[in-house]
Amino acid sequence: MIGRVWVYGDHVNTDLIIPGRYLDDYDPKNLAKHVLEDLDPEFSRKVAYGDIIIAGRNFGCGSSREQAPVALKTAGVSAVVAGSFSRIFYRNAINIGLPVIECKEAADMFKNGDRALINIEKGILINEGSGKSVKFATLPDFLLDIIKSNGLVNYTKKRLAP
Amino acid sequence: MSQMTFAQKVLARAAGKESAEPGEIVNARIDLAMSHENAALVLKAFKEIGAKHVWDRDKIILLFDHRVPANTMKAAEGHKTVRDFVKEEAIPTFYDMREGICHQVLPEKGHARPGMLIVGTDSHTTTYGALGAFSTGIGATEMASVWTTGELWLKVPETFRLGFDGKLPTGTMAKDVILHVIGDLGSDGADYKCVEYVGPTIDAMSIASRMVLCNMAIEMGAKAGICFPDDVTRHYLHGRTDVPFTPVTSDPEASVEKRIDYDVSRLGPQVSCPHTVDNVRPVEDVEGTPIDQAVIGSCTNGRIEDLIAAASILSGRDVADGVRLIIVPASREVYLEAADLGLISCFVRSGAVVLNPGCGPCLGAHQGLLAPGERAISTTNRNFKGRMGSPQAEVYLASPLTVAASAVEGAIADPRRLLP
Numbered sequence: 125m126i127g128r129v130w131v132y133g134d135h136v137n138t139d140l141i142i143p144g145r146y147l148d149d150y151d152p153k154n155l156a157k158h159v160l161e162d163l164d165p166e167f168s169r170k171v172a173y174g175d176i177i178i179a180g181r182n183f184g185c186g187s188s189r190e191q192a193p194v195a196l197k198t199a200g201v202s203a204v205v206a207g208s209f210s211r212i213f214y215r216n217a218i219n220i221g222l223p224v225i226e227c228k229e230a231a232d233m234f235k236n237g238d239r240a241l242i243n244i245e246k247g248i249l250i251n252e253g254s255g256k257s258v259k260f261a262t263l264p265d266f267l268l269d270i271i272k273s274n275g276l277v278n279y280t281k282k283r284l285a286p
Numbered sequence: 287m288s289q290m291t292f293a294q295k296v297l298a299r300a301a302g303k304e305s306a307e308p309g310e311i312v313n314a315r316i317d318l319a320m321s322h323e324n325a326a327l328v329l330k331a332f333k334e335i336g337a338k339h340v341w342d343r344d345k346i347i348l349l350f351d352h353r354v355p356a357n358t359m360k361a362a363e364g365h366k367t368v369r370d371f372v373k374e375e376a377i378p379t380f381y382d383m384r385e386g387i388c389h390q391v392l393p394e395k396g397h398a399r400p401g402m403l404i405v406g407t408d409s410h411t412t413t414y415g416a417l418g419a420f421s422t423g424i425g426a427t428e429m430a431s432v433w434t435t436g437e438l439w440l441k442v443p444e445t446f447r448l449g450f451d452g453k454l455p456t457g458t459m460a461k462d463v464i465l466h467v468i469g470d471l472g473s474d475g476a477d478y479k480c481v482e483y484v485g486p487t488i489d490a491m492s493i494a495s496r497m498v499l500c501n502m503a504i505e506m507g508a509k510a511g512i513c514f515p516d517d518v519t520r521h522y523l524h525g526r527t528d529v530p531f532t533p534v535t536s537d538p539e540a541s542v543e544k545r546i547d548y549d550v551s552r553l554g555p556q557v558s559c560p561h562t563v564d565n566v567r568p569v570e571d572v573e574g575t576p577i578d579q580a581v582i583g584s585c586t587n588g589r590i591e592d593l594i595a596a597a598s599i600l601s602g603r604d605v606a607d608g609v610r611l612i613i614v615p616a617s618r619e620v621y622l623e624a625a626d627l628g629l630i631s632c633f634v635r636s637g638a639v640v641l642n643p644g645c646g647p648c649l650g651a652h653q654g655l656l657a658p659g660e661r662a663i664s665t666t667n668r669n670f671k672g673r674m675g676s677p678q679a680e681v682y683l684a685s686p687l688t689v690a691a692s693a694v695e696g697a698i699a700d701p702r703r704l705l706p
Binding site for chain 2: 135137139140143144145147148149150162163181182185186187188189190191208210211212215216219220264266275276277280281284
């Protein structure tokens with residue numbers, strides 16, 4: 125995949141991604157309007173389909189709210205690359221079909237507006253402008269399958285199908 | 287057979303294996319699956335999967351606690367969707383909005399027992415480690431998959447063993463211990479790990495205090511927190527459940543990734559400062575910081591020992607002018623006990639507002655949000671920017687003693703000065 129990047133720091137928590145005050149609304153489109161608003165109030169207006177988020181350590185720490193990756197994905201985000209992820213966000217992202225890539229070097233390789241190329245199967249991240257590239261550990265096959273199925277619902281459906 | 291940790295033993299057993307190694311991914315059978323309001327999201331995914339019925343209705347527990355009574359039309363619709371499903375599927379254990387916070391209700395009703403593997407669609411599901419269960423938070427979609435198959439893939443975690451020695455000084459509570467640890471290890475310091483709390487300090491703690499430690503294990507990124515079952519556990523569970531259980535502990539020679547020892551005999555009250563939980567300082571460093579609101583409650587600190595602690599400060603004193611003190615018992619059982627002990631009248635006399643059992647303002651959904659520029663001190667578990675209302679507000683986290691003392695003084699206060 126390829127996309128324009130938005131770079132954020134460490135510990136981007138789930139309340140920053142989607143605040144609790146909006147969680148009575150189960151419509152992903154409404155959640156997407158508020159995505160990251162307490163961190164970057166302009167984000168939901170400037171993000172475009174296919175954009176990639178690059179961040180530092182512990183992305184998605186905090187709540188188990190699946191609305192966090194859902195809001196990012198619905199807003200158009202095609203992948204999140206971070207130095208590390210909190211475990212529940214990481215599982216949730218895969219389960220709703222949002223690719224998550226753990227890569228310690230990424231935050232230092234990009235600035236806002238750069239374009240990133242990601243090969244999720246081979247584990248390569250490239251900054252298109254600078255040409256700089258880095259390898260990351262690939263996901264186990266069954267997790268890649270879940271992402272490629274666009275999430276656990278479709279993956280489970282396929283497995284249950286006769 | 288090689289020596290195994292608690293996490294290895296529970297996950298191996300749940301996966302039907304003799305043993306399991308840290309890092310290994312196992313397909314585990316779930317003993318208990320808990321959801322609150324977000325069951326509405328689980329249900330949506332469950333229907334999308336096309337499953338006809340849940341795998342085992344006796345292993346699912348549903349209740350409402352995040353927005354009770356419903357605070358918006360949308361919340362009411364969400365509740366109704368889940369109520370209808372409970373009827374359709376004849377789910378026997380559904381507490382609606384009347385019992386309180388999930389993490390208090392499951393232990394109280396004897397649903398969380400030693401050796402179980404429990405998952406919940408809430409990050410503070412780690413709380414049941416205080417009862418000797420391996421319990422962890424998961425998302426809504428994977429819960430739908432659990433409802434369908436009863437199984438979930440889990441990576442067997444490495445273990446951090448935290449040892450505690452020393453008697454807690456007067457004025458210091460379990461909350462101060464865990465804030466100190468999180469300040470020390472950092473908010474991702476135990477990412478993916480099973481954190482074991484061991485030692486004489488833990489042995490002397492009540493189940494309620496152990497719940498504080500396990501509850502906040504997630505605030506350092508842990509997958510699970512555990513206090514090994516003992517006579518205190520058995521005594522707590524006596525009369526709450528007739529279901530037999532097998533206590534599970536780590537083998538003495540099992541290998542752990544890290545062992546850290548704390549002497550808490552001189553630990554004073556701790557305060558977590560905005561906007562991350564690991565920004566922890568001794569209360570002396572922030573004393574005198576003015577506050578607008580004080581909150582005592584939540585799955586972290588809304589239990590009877592917390593309310594008794596608060597009353598020890600509030601009894602015969604008034605909440606400071608200009609401060610709003612909100613007290614939320616964690617459950618109906620706690621509420622009734624507090625009423626029987628005269629705590630509720632003590633609180634109301636002091637000027638506090640006592641709310642119905644539930645999550646209250648902890649997650650910024652309702653019942654006491656903060657305006658821009660306001661500052662609160664709270665016994666809850668997160669102080670993230672925007673957590674309790676405006677992103678321009680500030681939340682400090684502390685023990686029930688420290689929060690009660692701060693409410694009386696109108697500024698962050700050292701409770702040791704006000705204790706008898």
